[in-house]
Amino acid sequence: MSNKTFIFDLDGVIVDTAKYHFLAWQRLASQLGIEFTPEHNEQLKGVSRVRSLDLILKLGKIEALQEDKNKWLIQKNTEYLSYIEKVDQTEILPGVLSVLNYLKEHQQNIVLGSASKNARPILEKTGIIHYFDVIVDGNDVTNAKPDPEVFLQGAKKMNVTPNNCIVFEDSVAGIQAANIANMISIGIGEKEVLHEAQFVFPNFTHIDTTFLENLLKK
């Protein structure tokens, strides 16, 4: 059995925090008089905080001063932090722990590849930080997904080649980043949205050990 590197996105893959990002952006958008729907939100998933705000302002055709943008970024993050303050193990998405345990038992590398600057506190609060050999988050990268930088940094830190990496992602931008990086892309979510992924599962409970065994044999 070979040694592979499994790179997990965080928000919407490991924990159910994508909904909190959405709520916090939606509040800001409505304050600015911009209609912001779950469909619009798909474009923001996996995207950095700064770029997300730009996308929302573009949606509302608003040109803003940097000073105002900075204020709104702080406001969004403050609201988001108030949601994640209470995050605990119960917010780990179904099936995630079984897959993490399987990979650990089979001596596979486990990496976090997230755009979020809040990734570490979430991993700590949910009690799963010890699973990760390497963590690459929004504090480490300069280019947001779909740029593959976050995943390539993970591979580099693990000292492995991209073609031996498997990425779990819930966002269109993240799947594109994994594909550009020449890694196996596995979408967690809806097939219609994540159609660029090599495999798509509604959630981790649909990923069985036969599927994982086959990935290890590749």
Ligand code: BG6
């Ligand atoms: C990604 C989320 O994981 O992180 C995005 O999918 C979010 O919605 C991005 O905007 C940045 O997160 P943070 O916590 O640094 O604002």
Ligand code: MG
């Ligand atoms: Mg995500």
